[in-house]
Structures are given as C-alpha cells and as structure tokens.
Amino acid sequence: MSAKMRTGQTAEIPGPKKAHVIPQPKVAASLIKKAKRPLLVVGSNAPKLKTNDGDLVDSAIRFLKTGVAVVATGHLVKTFRDRGTEVYSMPFMNLGDRLTDPDWAGFDGEGPYDIVVFVGSLYYMEWLVQSGLKSFAQDLRTLSLSNTYQPNASWSMGSMPVKNWLTALDEILKELEEEK
Amino acid sequence: MSKKDLRLKIDELSSSIGVFKGLDIQIGRIVDDEWDEPMGPTPFPSIGTLRDWDRKLLERYKPFYMPLCDLCCLCTFGKCDLTGDKKGACGLTMAAQQSRIVLLACCIGASTHCAHARHMMNHLIKVYGRDHTLDIAINTNVQAPNTRLVCGIRPKTLRDLEDALDYVETQLVQLVATAHTGQEGDNIDFESKAFHAGMLDHVAMEVADACQISTLDFPKGVADAPMTEIGFGSIDTSKVVIMCIGHNVLPSVDIIDYLMENKLFEEVEVGGLCCTAHDNSRYDKRAKVLGPISWQLRYIRTGIPDVVVVDEQCLRTDIVDEAQKIGAPVIATSEKSMLGLPNRTHDPPDEIVDDLVEGRTPGVLILEPDKVGEVAVKTAFKMKPKRAGFKPLSMEKLIELAGTCRSCIKCVRACPNNLPIMDAVKAAAEGSVDALAEIQPMCVGCARCESACPQNLPLVSFLTKAADEKGMTDSFAIRVGRGAVTDVEIREVGRGIVFGEIPGIVALVGCANYPRGGLEVADIAEEFLKRRFIVVATGCAAMDLALRKDEDGLNLYEKYPGNFDAGGLLNIGSCVSNAHITGAAIKIANIFAKRPLRGNYEEIADYVYNRVGAVGIAWGAMSQKAASIASGCWRLGIPVIVGPHGAKYRRNLLGRADKEEDWMTLDGRTGEEKYVGPVPEHLFYSAETLEEAMVMTAKLSMRPNDTTKGRAVKLSHYIDLHKTYYGAMPDDLHLYVRVEADVPFTMKKEVLGIIKDKGWEEGKIGMLDPTLLDRMVRRKS
Ligand code: SF4
Ligand code: SF4
Ligand code: SF4
Numbered sequence: 023m024s025a026k027m028r029t030g031q032t033a034e035i036p037g038p039k040k041a042h043v044i045p046q047p048k049v050a051a052s053l054i055k056k057a058k059r060p061l062l063v064v065g066s067n068a069p070k071l072k073t074n075d076g077d078l079v080d081s082a083i084r085f086l087k088t089g090v091a092v093v094a095t096g097h098l099v100k101t102f103r104d105r106g107t108e109v110y111s112m113p114f115m116n117l118g119d120r121l122t123d124p125d126w127a128g129f130d131g132e133g134p135y136d137i138v139v140f141v142g143s144l145y146y147m148e149w150l151v152q153s154g155l156k157s158f159a160q161d162l163r164t165l166s167l168s169n170t171y172q173p174n175a176s177w178s179m180g181s182m183p184v185k186n187w188l189t190a191l192d193e194i195l196k197e198l199e200e201e202k
Numbered sequence: 203m204s205k206k207d208l209r210l211k212i213d214e215l216s217s218s219i220g221v222f223k224g225l226d227i228q229i230g231r232i233v234d235d236e237w238d239e240p241m242g243p244t245p246f247p248s249i250g251t252l253r254d255w256d257r258k259l260l261e262r263y264k265p266f267y268m269p270l271c272d273l274c275c276l277c278t279f280g281k282c283d284l285t286g287d288k289k290g291a292c293g294l295t296m297a298a299q300q301s302r303i304v305l306l307a308c309c310i311g312a313s314t315h316c317a318h319a320r321h322m323m324n325h326l327i328k329v330y331g332r333d334h335t336l337d338i339a340i341n342t343n344v345q346a347p348n349t350r351l352v353c354g355i356r357p358k359t360l361r362d363l364e365d366a367l368d369y370v371e372t373q374l375v376q377l378v379a380t381a382h383t384g385q386e387g388d389n390i391d392f393e394s395k396a397f398h399a400g401m402l403d404h405v406a407m408e409v410a411d412a413c414q415i416s417t418l419d420f421p422k423g424v425a426d427a428p429m430t431e432i433g434f435g436s437i438d439t440s441k442v443v444i445m446c447i448g449h450n451v452l453p454s455v456d457i458i459d460y461l462m463e464n465k466l467f468e469e470v471e472v473g474g475l476c477c478t479a480h481d482n483s484r485y486d487k488r489a490k491v492l493g494p495i496s497w498q499l500r501y502i503r504t505g506i507p508d509v510v511v512v513d514e515q516c517l518r519t520d521i522v523d524e525a526q527k528i529g530a531p532v533i534a535t536s537e538k539s540m541l542g543l544p545n546r547t548h549d550p551p552d553e554i555v556d557d558l559v560e561g562r563t564p565g566v567l568i569l570e571p572d573k574v575g576e577v578a579v580k581t582a583f584k585m586k587p588k589r590a591g592f593k594p595l596s597m598e599k600l601i602e603l604a605g606t607c608r609s610c611i612k613c614v615r616a617c618p619n620n621l622p623i624m625d626a627v628k629a630a631a632e633g634s635v636d637a638l639a640e641i642q643p644m645c646v647g648c649a650r651c652e653s654a655c656p657q658n659l660p661l662v663s664f665l666t667k668a669a670d671e672k673g674m675t676d677s678f679a680i681r682v683g684r685g686a687v688t689d690v691e692i693r694e695v696g697r698g699i700v701f702g703e704i705p706g707i708v709a710l711v712g713c714a715n716y717p718r719g720g721l722e723v724a725d726i727a728e729e730f731l732k733r734r735f736i737v738v739a740t741g742c743a744a745m746d747l748a749l750r751k752d753e754d755g756l757n758l759y760e761k762y763p764g765n766f767d768a769g770g771l772l773n774i775g776s777c778v779s780n781a782h783i784t785g786a787a788i789k790i791a792n793i794f795a796k797r798p799l800r801g802n803y804e805e806i807a808d809y810v811y812n813r814v815g816a817v818g819i820a821w822g823a824m825s826q827k828a829a830s831i832a833s834g835c836w837r838l839g840i841p842v843i844v845g846p847h848g849a850k851y852r853r854n855l856l857g858r859a860d861k862e863e864d865w866m867t868l869d870g871r872t873g874e875e876k877y878v879g880p881v882p883e884h885l886f887y888s889a890e891t892l893e894e895a896m897v898m899t900a901k902l903s904m905r906p907n908d909t910t911k912g913r914a915v916k917l918s919h920y921i922d923l924h925k926t927y928y929g930a931m932p933d934d935l936h937l938y939v940r941v942e943a944d945v946p947f948t949m950k951k952e953v954l955g956i957i958k959d960k961g962w963e964e965g966k967i968g969m970l971d972p973t974l975l976d977r978m979v980r981r982k983s
Binding site for chain 2: 115
C-alpha cells in the first residue's frame with residue numbers, strides 16, 4: 023500500500039472498499055465545484071490546526087465565502103461566532119445520522135447535499151462517521167481533506183507532511199475562489 | 203447452588219403451583235408469598251418478554267451504525283464483506299452484524315458482573331451461610347430494587363440473591379446463543395436483546411454489591427461515608443507497599459484482615475487501582491485509592507509496589523512481565539485471569555512465600571481468598587529490602603534514550619489520542635521534559651506507543667518520570683463509596699426530581715479512556731454541582747473527579763456534601779454499585795409515585811423515561827461492562843452520553859428532533875396522543891467535546907412530565923450553558939417551550955421573540971400525563 027494510504031492511526035485500516043487518493047488538489051476542488059450542494063463539516067480540532075490563513079477555522083471561513091455551506095461540529099460554532107461568522111452547528115453524530123437519511127433536506131431545507139467534505143475532526147471520529155456513511159448512505163459522496171488518509175471516505179487526501187498539506191489546502195481554496 | 207437445593211425448591215413450587223403457575227413455567231423458582239404486593243406482569247422476563255417496550259424506544263431512537271470493521275469473520279464461511287448492502291454468506295446485513303457485536307459486547311459485560319457476583323456469592327455463602335440476612339442500606343425498605351423489578355422477588359438473604367443470579371446466568375446463555383451464525387437476523391431484534399443483557403447486568407451488579415455490603419459491612423447508604431486518600435502521593439513509600447488491581451475485593455479483604463489480626467497495618471500501605479480500590483476503602487478507609495485503571499502501568503513503572511495482587515477485570519494482561527521488570531512478584535487470585543501462573547492454592551503459605559521471594563516463579567495463582575492475605579503480606583515484607591536496590595528510570599537515562607529516537611512517528615500513529623509523543627521525545631533529547639510532562643495527564647496509559655516503537659523506548663516510563671519531575675504526585679481526598687440511595691432520601695427529593703425543580707441527576711460513571719485526560723470529569727461534575735443537579739459517581743469517574751484542588755486546596759469531595767439532594771456529590775462506589783443509580787431511579791417511581799415495582803418492568807421504565815431527569819455520562823467508557831451498564835440504562839429510559847471514543851461502540855441511538863411524528867405520546871388521562879417535543883432527544887450519544895457534552899446533558903434532563911416551573915429551571919440551565927459554550931441562544935427552544943410559563947422569567951422577552959419567529963404557538967406541545975403504554979391509560983383500565 024502506498025505511503026499516501028497510510029492511515030492516521032495504525033489500526034484504523036481500510037476495509038475492502040477504500041477511499042480513492044486525491045492525486046492533485048485541483049481534483050478535490052473540481053469535485054466540490056461540480057457539486058450542486060456541497061457541505062463542509064468542520065471538526066472541533068480545527069482551531070488547533072494552523073494553516074496559511076491562520077487556522078483551519080479561518081480556512082473554513084474562506085470555504086464559506088466560495089459558497090460552500092459550512093457546519094461546525096462539537097461546540098466549534100462558538101469559535102466561528104467569535105470571529106464574526108455564522109455557520110450551521112450540529113453534533114457530529116447527529117450529522118452523520120441525518121446524512122444517512124435520503125429525505126433529509128439539509129440545514130436550509132433545500133434538499134440533500136451531494137458531497138460532504140470533512141476537515142478538522144478527531145481522526146477516529148471522522149473515520150467512524152465516514153464508515154457509517156460508506157455503508158448507510160451509499161449515494162452520498164464524501165471527501166476528506168485531512169493530511170492523513172481517511173480510508174472510509176469516497177475520496178481522501180493522501181497522507182502527507184504538514185507543509186505539503188498547507189499548500190494543497192491553499193490550492194483547493196484558490197481554485198474555488200477563482201471559480202467564484 | 204447445589205442440585206439438592208434446586209430440587210427442593212421445585213417441590214416447594216409445585217405445592218403452590220396454583221398461585222404461581224406462570225412462574226413455574228418460566229423459571230422454576232419459588233416466590234416470596236409473604237410479600238403483599240401483587241406480582242406484576244413480567245417477573246423473570248425472557249428474551250422476548252419486553253420486546254414491545256424496546257421497540258417503542260428503538261422507533262424513537264434509531265441506531266446510527268458506524269462499523270468498526272466492514273467484515274464479519276465469525277464463521278468459516280467468512281470473512282464476509284458486508285459493506286453497503288452486501289450480505290454475508292448466512293444472509294446477514296451490515297446493520298445486523300453491528301447490532302450483533304453490540305449484543306455480544308453487552309453479553310460479555312453482563313457476564314463479567316454476573317461471574318464476579320457468583321464468585322463472591324459462593325465464597326460469602328461459605329463464610330456467612332445462605333441464610334445471612336441482607337442489610338444493604340439504612341432507612342430503607344426497598345432493598346435491591348432492580349432485583350424486585352426484574353425478577354419479582356424481594357431478596358432478604360444471600361439465598362434469595364442466588365435465585366436472581368441463576369436467572370441472569372440462564373438468560374445470558376440464551377442471549378449469546380442468538381449471536382450464532384444463522385440465528386437472529388434483524389438488527390432491531392439484536393438491539394432489543396442488547397437491552398435485555400443490560401437489564402440483566404443491573405441485576406447482576408446489584409447482587410454483587412448487595413452481598414458484599416451485607417457481609418463485609420461496607421457503608422450502607424450513608425451521606426457522610428469516611429474520607430480516604432487518592433493519588434500517587436497518598437502512598438508512604440517508606441512502608442511496605444501492596445498493590446491490588448481489579449474489581450473483586452475478596453483477596454484484598456483477606457490482606458486487610460491479616461494486617462489487622464497481626465497488627466501490621468501501620469507498616470504497610472495497601473493501595474488499590476480501579477474498583478478493587480473503591481471496595482477496599484469501603485471495607486477499611488485506611489486502604490488507599492491509587493487511581494483509575496489507566497494508572498496501573500504508570501504506577502508499576504515507578505517501582506514502588508513490593509507485591510502486585512490481581513483479581514479480575516480490566517487488568518493489564520501483561521502484568522506479570524511488567525511486574526518482573528521491577529522485581530515484584532504477582533499473586534493472581536481469580537480463575538478468570540490465571541495469567542499462566544502455577545496454581546499454589548493448596549500449598550503451605552510459607553513455601554509459596556519462599557518461592558516468590560527467591561524468584562523461583564514470577565508469580566503464583568491462589569484461588570482461595572483466605573490464603574492470599576498471609577502470602578501477600580509475608581512476601582511484601584521480604585521483598586521490600588530485596589527490592590531496595592531497584593532504580594526506576596533516571597533523568598540521565600531518559601535523555602540518553604530519547605536521543606535514539608528515529609522520528610518514525612509510529613508512536614503518534616499508535617496512540618489512541620494521537621498525542622504528540624515524538625516531538626516530546628525529541629525535546630527530551632535536547633534536555634527538556636516539559637512536553638512529556640504536558641502529555642502525561644492526557645495519556646490513557648495504554649503503552650501502544652511503546653509497542654509500536656522500533657527503538658523499544660519505554661515511553662510510558664518517560665511520561666511518568668517527566669510528570670514526577672514536575673511534582674505531579676499529589677494526594678487528594680475521596681469519600682469512600684457509600685452504596686445505595688436510601689428510601690428516606692428518595693422520599694425527600696422525589697417530588698423535586700419528578701416535577702423538574704431539581705434540574706436533574708447526572709451520573710458520572712465508567713472507565714478512564716478519556717480523549718483529553720481525566721480532569722474533564724471534574725469539570726463536568728463541578729459545572730452541574732454549581733447548578734444544583736444531583737451528581738452521583740462510580741468507578742474510575744468517581745476517582746478522576748477527585749484529582750483537582752481549588753485555590754484553597756479543596757477538591758470536589760471536600761466542597762460538596764454526600765447526600766442525594768440538589769448540589770450533592772455522591773461517590774456511590776465501584777462498577778457493581780452502578781445498580782444503585784438505576785435503583786434510585788426505580789425507587790423514585792416506586793416510593794415517591796407509588797408505582798408497583800414487583801415484576802413490573804415496563805411501567806416503571808415508562809415512568810422513569812417520561813419523568814425522571816437522569817442522564818448518565820461515561821466520558822471515558824472503554825469496556826464491555828460499560829456497554830452493558832449503559833444498555834441497562836437505555837431500557838429503563840435513561841439517556842447516556844459517552845465521550846468521542848465511545849463512538850467505537852459502533853452505534854449511537856439518536857432521536858430526530860425534526861420529526862414531529864416521532865414524539866407522539868399518550869396522555870394517561872384521556873388516551874389522546876399528543877406531540878411532547880423531543881424529550882429526551884437521544885438515548886445514546888457520543889459527544890466530540892466536553893462542552894458539547896455539558897450542553898447536551900442539560901438538554902437531555904428535560905422530560906415530558908416537567909411542570910412549568912421545572913421546565914423553566916431546566917431551560918435556564920440549557921440556555922445558559924449553550925450561551926457560554928456555543929456563544930448564542932439555542933436555535934431549538936421552540937421545541938422545548940410548551941407554554942409561556944415554561945420560559946425562565948428573566949429571559950421571557952428574548953426567548954418568546956425567538957420562538958415566535960420560528961412559528962411557535964402555545965399549546966402545540968402537549969403537557970400531559972405522559973406514557974408510551976396503552977395499558978397505562980386510565981379511562982381504559
Ligand atoms: S456469520 Fe455470516 S456474515 Fe459472519 S462470517 Fe459467517 S457467514 Fe459470513
Ligand atoms: S501510553 Fe499514552 S502516549 Fe502512549 S499510546 Fe497510550 S495514550 Fe498514547
Ligand atoms: S516510535 Fe519511537 S523511534 Fe519512532 S518516533 Fe516514536 S519514540 Fe521515536
């Protein structure tokens with residue numbers, strides 16, 4: 023198995039169906055761009071993860087500005103609020119559960135999301151929620167943007183050093199911003 | 203129980219068969235015909251008896267499965283890939299497989315408590331006799347409420363408890379059988395069976411604690427149980443040190459008795475880890491509580507223990523290797539964990555001591571508790587001088603070893619919390635152990651990092667040494683486990699709880715697999731104590747909440763009283779004492795509301811679910827026992843929150859607040875079905891952060907039966923916590939405000955403005971005599 027598919031925790035290995043590794047940041051950007059209703063899920067580790075924008079919360083705010091709906095899990099919404107930005111808020115477990123319901127019309131009631139993008143979650147919790155989605159929301163496409171491979175997503179960034187990840191994240195955002 | 207007894211009982215039963223025919227068929231047990239409370243509908247329920255009740259709950263709280271593994275490998279047809287809508291060779295779906303694993307976990311948990319209870323019972327009967335009278339709590343008539351509720355018997359002697367245990371054992375065999383290939387296929391039926399295992403577990407735990415409280419003279423439900431000490435600093439290392447690990451107190455009791463009989467207690471420290479520590483200190487407050495289960499390796503690595511005595515459950519299975527590294531012999535005392543050691547049960551004590559002291563064997567197995575005391579104490583005294591030369595890891599050695607790190611990051615990837623050990627080791631190589639010391643409180647002591655390290659660096663010892671350098675070796679006060687909540691206490695607070703004026707009961711239970719260290723438990727406890735909730739605690743959680751002092755040098759046990767009332771902090775006791783927490787909820791229904799208890803599970807669960815604002819929090823839940831304890835709470839209608847690692851139990855039971863149709867409830871007065879709002883919203887829920895858990899706890903304490911005053915109190919806590927941790931008003935208040943009077947007075951204008959914008963109207967959410975049971979509707983009866 024390639025180094026890119028090395029999981030963030032040793033024992034959280036892939037099952038028979040595993041995430042495709044995103045070969046280039048622009049592929050991730052194009053997946054998001056092509057989606058009609060993308061949703062970005064930002065986990066509670068986000069303020070601890072430094073990025074070129076400040077931290078992952080700041081980067082998530084950039085995503086929001088490109089038109090991607092953003093939901094904060096845990097109690098992370100407070101950090102967004104403290105920075106003057108309103109995003110959706112839902113516990114990670116509830117969110118996973120709702121996403122398995124094809125009739126759930128999303129936070130705005132406009133219809134189901136067609137791609138769900140994950141950043142900033144506890145590695146093992148993201149692993150688990152995506153495992154639930156892999157089996158119980160088979161039509162939903164999921165994309166993990168962590169710097170460690172998440173095998174249960176539909177697509178995941180490969181494991182990479184932090185500095186490469188920062189560049190990749192920036193490239194994805196630039197692509198989305200250009201589109202706008 | 204001997205066969206003779208069983209046969210006799212069957213004969214007795216046949217003489218009264220006209221009265222107890224149903225029982226005859228179900229379990230073949232005699233019943234207490236002096237008890238004037240009539241038998242309820244479901245004594246000794248079998249697997250399917252309470253299925254309808256379970257399904258009512260499971261329709262509201264649907265499982266959200268998160269497979270930890272996509273495969274099933276339980277039979278030779280496998281491995282079968284069950285991903286998505288694939289099925290196994292036996293036809294099994296992924297949902298069924300996940301729920302099957304949940305069931306198996308709950309069966310393992312319940313069996314563990316049941317086996318523990320059986321072991322104690324057999325021994326205590328030998329010592330005290332079958333007719334020994336139960337005396338569980340002061341000021342209490344309703345002793346053993348779980349057993350009364352589930353079995354329909356009123357235990358008065360050890361013999362009666364045996365009947366309950368026979369039942370639990372029989373049912374557990376039935377449950378495990380359903381997990382065989384080609385048996386149960388429906389996930390909701392598996393879930394219902396897991397509930398059954400959980401309910402049985404609470405009976406087993408109750409039996410275990412009832413028999414030890416009654417015979418060993420533990421505190422009997424007293425608010426002012428004695429204080430002892432907890433923490434590394436509680437041990438005087440100049441004394442001989444015996445370390446007892448596990449959950450079964452019998453071997454440790456013998457150690458304490460031997461010390462007392464021989465007037466040696468002053469020269470010896472008996473320090474316990476995990477529930478054995480709780481129960482040792484309930485037996486004699488001079489026994490010290492070293493800490494929660496996650497500290498066992500850490501404590502051994504200090505090199506302080508002269509002898510390690512292990513009984514059962516949650517031990518490190520490599521304990522013999524670890525003890526050998528510090529030259530301390532191990533005494534194993536349970537058939538459940540014999541650890542490959544030679545069985546010396548029938549040898550003369552002095553011979554065994556000699557072999558241990560001379561190192562002819564790294565340890566021994568002694569299955570007779572009455573021999574453990576003498577062997578452990580004599581060995582410890584002889585080992586103390588022999589071990590005087592033992593030197594734990596020095597700072598110089600630590601720094602030298604740290605220099606050999608290859609930066610492979612395997613330690614970080616192996617760590618369940620992804621702690622930044624590699625960077626800390628690299629800093630240590632440069633001479634600073636600050637980063638290691640910072641990691642230590644968040645470390646769960648699992649040593650997976652060490653196992654992964656290609657350089658074989660003793661990373662747990664690194665962390666321990668670094669923390670030691672920084673003086674993290676304090677001692678703290680802990681009130682010893684008090685046992686059950688008394689009837690008198692229930693009478694006094696029942697009303698406040700049922701009408702919601704006491705905002706809720708928060709039960710901090712479970713193990714020490716914390717995402718960010720054990721002090722988070724103290725944070726939760728303090729938050730809710732300040733808010734005048736009743737906080738009850740057991741097991742590792744009851745220890746961890748003791749481990750912080752305020753600026754005046756006081757910890758929570760010193761600041762809050764131990765009675766079951768608003769703002770009380772109760773150390774209930776060890777894992778098996780968890781039965782007293784469900785027992786208290788059951789007693790509220792029985793004593794305060796006068797609902798019949800005997801064999802009347804559904805009605806009582808319906809009452810607890812709709813009226814008693816209790817929430818369990820197992821922030822570091824790790825074990826299968828924690829799974830079955832939680833499961834027993836679910837069936838009784840008590841929601842449970844676990845920490846992020848708890849998501850690895852593979853599923854949550856989540857309500858859908860957005861689906862009005864899910865929350866229709868009968869009015870017991872009229873039979874009319876009304877919407878009551880999503881209360882409580884979830885039955886089993888993994889929170890990602892502590893702050894999320896606290897807000898959710900306040901929310902889950904609401905019940906349909908709250909009075910307006912009670913709902914206002916609960917909402918004020920929910921709103922206040924939400925504002926603090928989420929930085930804004932909750933956006934779902936329109937689901938919880940039933941009438942204007944529900945809104946906390948000081949927030950009236952603001953809240954009414956918000957909810958009216960959401961289309962809220964008074965009266966849409968029903969205030970009724972809530973029940974999920976058709977038969978509880980009075981006009982029909
Ligand atoms: S029990 Fe069923 S799913 Fe599991 S390995 Fe056997 S055939 Fe496959
Ligand atoms: S012992 Fe501590 S640092 Fe090592 S893997 Fe376990 S939790 Fe992580
Ligand atoms: S596993 Fe060992 S060698 Fe590798 S980074 Fe961690 S401490 Fe260093």
